[in-house]
Amino acid sequence: MSFFRDLNLSAATAGFVAVLVGFTSSVAIVFQAALAFGATPELITSWMWALGLGMGLCSAIPSLVLRQPVMVAWSTPGAAVLATAGLAGGFTMPQAVGAFMACAVLIVLVGATGWFERVMNRIPVALASALLAGVLARFGLQAFAAAQTALPLVVLMLLAYLVGRRWLARYAVPLTLAVAVAYVAARGQFNGGAVSFALARPVFTMPEFTLAALVSLALPLFVVTMASQNLPGVAAIRSAGYTLPISRIITLTGLATLVLAPFGAFALNLSAITAAICMGEEAHPDKTKRYTAAVACGALYVVIGLFGAAVTGLLLAFPKELVLAIAGLALLGSIGGGLHAALRDDSHREAALITFLVTLSGVVIAGIGSAFWGVVAGALALFVQQYGAARNAS
Numbered sequence: 583m584s585f586f587r588d589l590n591l592s593a594a595t596a597g598f599v600a601v602l603v604g605f606t607s608s609v610a611i612v613f614q615a616a617l618a619f620g621a622t623p624e625l626i627t628s629w630m631w632a633l634g635l636g637m638g639l640c641s642a643i644p645s646l647v648l649r650q651p652v653m654v655a656w657s658t659p660g661a662a663v664l665a666t667a668g669l670a671g672g673f674t675m676p677q678a679v680g681a682f683m684a685c686a687v688l689i690v691l692v693g694a695t696g697w698f699e700r701v702m703n704r705i706p707v708a709l710a711s712a713l714l715a716g717v718l719a720r721f722g723l724q725a726f727a728a729a730q731t732a733l734p735l736v737v738l739m740l741l742a743y744l745v746g747r748r749w750l751a752r753y754a755v756p757l758t759l760a761v762a763v764a765y766v767a768a769r770g771q772f773n774g775g776a777v778s779f780a781l782a783r784p785v786f787t788m789p790e791f792t793l794a795a796l797v798s799l800a801l802p803l804f805v806v807t808m809a810s811q812n813l814p815g816v817a818a819i820r821s822a823g824y825t826l827p828i829s830r831i832i833t834l835t836g837l838a839t840l841v842l843a844p845f846g847a848f849a850l851n852l853s854a855i856t857a858a859i860c861m862g863e864e865a866h867p868d869k870t871k872r873y874t875a876a877v878a879c880g881a882l883y884v885v886i887g888l889f890g891a892a893v894t895g896l897l898l899a900f901p902k903e904l905v906l907a908i909a910g911l912a913l914l915g916s917i918g919g920g921l922h923a924a925l926r927d928d929s930h931r932e933a934a935l936i937t938f939l940v941t942l943s944g945v946v947i948a949g950i951g952s953a954f955w956g957v958v959a960g961a962l963a964l965f966v967q968q969y970g971a972a973r974n975a976s
Contacts, residue, residue, distance in 0.1 A: 585646065588871040589878070595756035596865035596912070597878025600653070600856035603721075603909040605886065606900065608658040615661040615848065618668025619678040628785035629846030634887020636838045636847045642880025644831060650824050651860050651876035653815075654835055655853035657807040659951050664803060664848060671798050676790035681799035682843035683789055688804045689836030689849075698808065699828040702816045707923060708930035709937050709960045710817040715920030716941025716956055717814045717854050718913045725910020732903035738765055739904075743911045755864050755912050762904050771901050782888060784845045807849045809954035815852025821920055822861035823869065854953075855909070858916035933964035 612633070616626045633656050640654040668678065692698045702710075729736040742761040746754030766772050812832060819826050835850040842850075859865065860875035924934040937960030945952045 585874060585877060588866075588868075589874040590752075590866060590871075591756055592752050592864060593860075593866045593872065593875040594878050595753075595759060596860050596862075596875040597880075597882060599755060599759065599908055599912050600859045600875070600879045601882040601886070602900065602905060603859065603912075604655055604853065604856040606902070606905045608656075608661065611658060611661045611665060612656065615664040615668065616846070618665045619673060619675045621675060624783070625675065625785050625787070625846065627782045629848075631782040631784050631887045632842040632845035632847035633850075634782075634883050634885075636842045636850045636887075638880040638883030638885075638887060640831075640834055640838050640850060640880075641883065642877045644834065645873045645876040645880065648826065649870065649873050650826055651822075651857065651865075651873045652826060652831060653818075653853040653857035653860055653876055653879065654831075654838075654850055655811070655856060656847075657803070657811050657849035657851050659806040659810040660803045660849045660851075663806050664799065667798050667802065671794065673795055673799065674790070675787050677792050677795040678799060678848075679787045679844055680789040680791040681795040681803065682848045683840055684791070684796055684800035685804045685807070685849055686836050686840035686843055688800070689807070689839065689851075690833055691836075692808065693829050693831075693833030693836055696829045698812065698832055699816075702813070702828065705817075705957060705961070706930055706964065707820065708927050708934040709924075709957060709964065711821050711920045712924035712934035712937035712960060713814055713941050713953060713956050714817040714821050714854065714858070715917055715924055716938045717817075717953055718858055718917045718920065719938075719942050720944060721855060721906070721913055722910040722917050724906045725908075728903040728906040732901065732907075735762065735765060735901070735903055736907050738762070739907045739911065752864075752867060755908070758911055759908055762908065763900075766901055766904060772899055780889070786844050787846075789844060803849055806950060807851050810951035811851040811854070813957065814854035814953045815857060818854045818857040818861065818916075819852070821916070821923060822858070824861065855913070859909075859912050862913075862916045862919075864912060864915055929967075930964065933960045933967060936960050936963045 613626060616629050637654050641652055644652040739758050739762050742758040743754050746757040750757060816828055839847050839850045860879055861872055865875040866872045924938060925931050937956045940959045941952050941956030943952055945955060947955055
């Protein structure tokens with residue numbers, strides 16, 4: 583099979599790092615969202631089963647078919663919205679599931695009609711690249727901020743990365759990860775006691791549809807998923823130079839959410855952070871073979887879904903500083919590439935810089951994250967500049 587011929591160590595490692603970063607950085611928020619609707623431990627495990635299978639299959643299968651990296655993740659800002667709204671509104675799990683399904687229908691509609699892709703086609707490359715750079719740079723900052731609590735570990739990882747880039751550029755990230763794991767294991771900082779092996783069992787929840795849940799849960803979940811997840815996800819794809827069928831993939835994520843929602847899959851969407859890890863040069867020197875990193879990532883997500891608590895405990899056993907540092911270092915190339923593409927055109931430079939800074943700020947307005955407002959601010963700046971130039975020219 584050509585997949586195994588195309589797969590190499592750096593691609594497999596990129597897939598693992600993507601899972602490690604994507605999972606450990608936000609799984610606590612997903613737990614909080616589930617608990618906000620009164621989830622039992624069995625239901626939380628079911629959520630992991632549904633989300634793991636949804637992300638894994640929606641990443642691995644399209645990547646194999648298209649031979650391009652397709653990266654799907656859960657909606658982290660969506661989970662945050664659910665955690666807050668669930669506690670404030672006193673919604674039950676059946677009502678929440680009904681809201682998940684309503685959100686899924688909306689995602690299918692914007693995907694099937696091509697509306698979202700048409701909007702994305704009108705965003706200049708410079709602004710899309712600045713958006714991506716702003717999203718990724720926050721992880722880059724967190725990587726070095728982790729030195730405040732784990733200075734020896736972060737310095738060791740940085741040195742390992744620099745040495746790897748100098749002499750083993752293709753394997754810089756795998757080398758850095760191996761050195762970090764060896765270091766935390768030697769110091770007894772790997773919490774192996776959190777690991778308990780058990781297969782996950784899905785639990786079906788009959789949905790209940792209410793107007794209150796539609797307004798308070800489904801609509802906010804849909805808005806933040808599209809604006810804060812799918813928007814930078816498309817930017818990541820285009821910045822990496824891939825031409826994926828965006829509308830069809832968006833539709834696929836909506837359908838998968840609709841099917842798996844009764845088991846806990848609240849919202850699936852395009853990924854930006856983990857996509858940048860699997861679509862960058864560090865994943866594979868050959869752009870046409872980077873799909874193998876996405877397939878490896880998808881396969882690991884499926885394993886997470888099937889083994890639930892066991893893999894959750896394994897991934898959470900790593901110190902948070904290791905996760906933050908490996909994420910930032912793995913994304914350095916994508917951050918640099920995004921900034922280069924954003925700032926190289928003089929006519930778009932200022933608008934792109936505004937997009938980058940607003941996105942990097944992390945500002946949240948009306949419950950919508952900075953990725954959306956970064957594009958709005960940059961588009962407004964570009965409109966004013968071009969309108970003023972057109973007026974002067976006439």
